[in-house]
Amino acid sequence: MNRDEKLHIVVAETSPVISAGLSFCLRRLPGIQAQTLEVHSYPDLLDCIKSTPADIAVVNPTFGGTFSPQHLREAAGNDLKVVAIEITPLDRQARSLYDETISIVEDVPSMVSKIRSLAYSPDENPSDKEPLSQREKEIIVLVVKGMTNKEIAERLFLSVHTVMTHRRNIARKLEIHSATGLTIYAIVNHLVDLTEINL
């Protein structure tokens, strides 16, 4: 999933204290924009994941009678990751049914790394501090001056496909998807001068 989108996490737990606590922790994890929903019964959990697509369900393994992680994934119909809340340690067999486990004594860095690896694919992960390459900066300047991908490709002796790949990477690194947004970025970072562009 995209880094600048919010992560949707459902916390399913009968104890309101554990549920609220976990939900609160998940929303404040540094560097992770999460939005949480709490449900306290199995019928509510099923209604919830069917109506509102979630990325991760954090569930108490002893939750409700017919509950099983596989059943939940099937009901969700998307790529839902199911995480067990470990109040008492689970055995290996039980653990293997889940994508991950979070213990109620888990520390923040460990929760962050677990949620990250569940939610983002590895190639998305290190992107946020990656600087723009020289080529990407050149392309930004040409985009801001109003050139089309085809014109940029001709000017830089690249294929249109390569230009598009560069543009996707630029959008991902800067979290800017619009031409006006790129123009602002380019001016503030002195890649172009305001007098050089047609507004």
Add this chain to the structure above:
Amino acid sequence: MESEYHYSPAEKMATLIADNYRLIQVMTRFGIRVGFGDKTVAEVCRDQNVDCGTFLSVVNFVTDGYTHADVAGQISVAALMHYLKQSHIYFLDYMLPAIRRKLLDGIRMRTDDVSFLILKFFDEYMSQVRGHMEYEEKTVFLYVDSLLGGSPKEGFSISTYSDHHEEVASSLHELKSIIIKYGPADADANLLNDALYDIYRCEEELTSHCLVEDELLVPSIVRLEQESGIKSRMK
């Protein structure tokens, strides 16, 4: 254990607002006026001619963040559409113009720097939102009117309803981060903060509005189509 709704018709209207002040917006868009004393939700709705099932469906959805399987049966599509139209009016005629004014004053707009571009970004965004809402009113809402009137328009089904909802809220996310990262340093801090607070709130409300359309409107139209014998192509 049965799934349970957060609020029932027997709840006091004032309790809803005391629990979550954001529900004032929902109330207003349904046309419910303040001054209802200690009356229950059912009583206030009856007095003010508001469909109670639809009102509570929206309230419960906004509160809990998800819907129950039987939700479509509680909703009057006409009442929900009226609510959504009122929301459109609120965003387009009230909230977005108010943010624009604050932004304009806050960034001390000049024509020779990025402050001008920030406003341009906002204007492009506003016309994108307007376009999206007009599309809904011209296609989806008209289609629903025709369904309710008993002679559904040919060639449209709710399953063809496009989902470009993501963009509506994500562009605001981009605007916020542009102002924070690249905004003019000589801006009026208080006015700009005010504009940013409003943008955060607007983003939340737009996201919630789009969710109401996806999670309440779409299922109730599917149900309506089934009742009118139209085979929905929804999965």
